[in-house]
Amino acid sequence: xxxxxxxxxxxxxxxxxxxxxxxxxxxxxxxxxxxxxxxxxxxxxxxxxxxxxxxxxxxxxxxxxxxxxxxxxxxxxxxxxxxxxxxxxxxxxxxxxxxxxxxxxxxxxxxxxxxxxxxxxxxxxxx
Numbered sequence: 001x002x003x004x005x006x007x008x009x010x011x012x013x014x015x016x017x018x019x020x021x022x023x024x025x026x027x028x029x030x031x032x033x034x035x036x037x038x039x040x041x042x043x044x045x046x047x048x049x050x051x052x053x054x055x056x057x058x059x060x061x062x063x064x065x066x067x068x069x070x071x072x073x074x075x076x077x078x079x080x081x082x083x084x085x086x087x088x089x090x091x092x093x094x095x096x097x098x099x100x101x102x103x104x105x106x107x108x109x110x111x112x113x114x115x116x117x118x119x120x121x122x123x124x125x126x127x
Contacts, residue, residue, distance in 0.1 A: 001029055001036070005046050013048055017056035022065065025076060028127040036066065036074040 001024050005016045024030040036042075039057060043050040057074050060066040067077045103113040 003042065003046065005048065013046075014052050014056040014059070017042075017053060018059055021056070021060055025065065026124055030076050032076055034076045036076075038073055 001021075003017055003020050005013045007013065009016065021030070021036070030036075036057070037045070039050050039053045043053045046053070057066060057068070061068055061074070061077075064077055066074045068074050099113070099117075103110075108116075
């Protein structure tokens with residue numbers, strides 16, 4: 001798994017790491033019980049503070065996406081996040097709003113946007 005961060009992006013680095021780990025799991029690049037790089041190793045590779053990586057890993061563990069074995073590293077969790085539907089929607093709403101704004105600015109029809117989203121979802125399911 002390759003993680004890349006862009007400090008000038010305007011998105012905190014720990015959120016970039018979280019997003020990329022989630023995407024790797026959804027895309028099948030990371031599977032159940034796969035090990036992630038250690039905090040220090042990933043921090044050294046990305047040339048960032050280890051506390052930033054630790055924060056990302058802690059948030060992912062809190063959400064049930066990763067599990068940490070003391071002294072043994074971080075692994076993709078066997079549990080799926082058991083979030084309430086309202087929490088899932090709360091997390092997705094900003095991304096949905098941003099997608100809708102971008103589509104309107106590009107003058108993309110609602111049906112085309114929905115088709116694009118359905119195709120993306122289908123691609124993930126077929127992997």
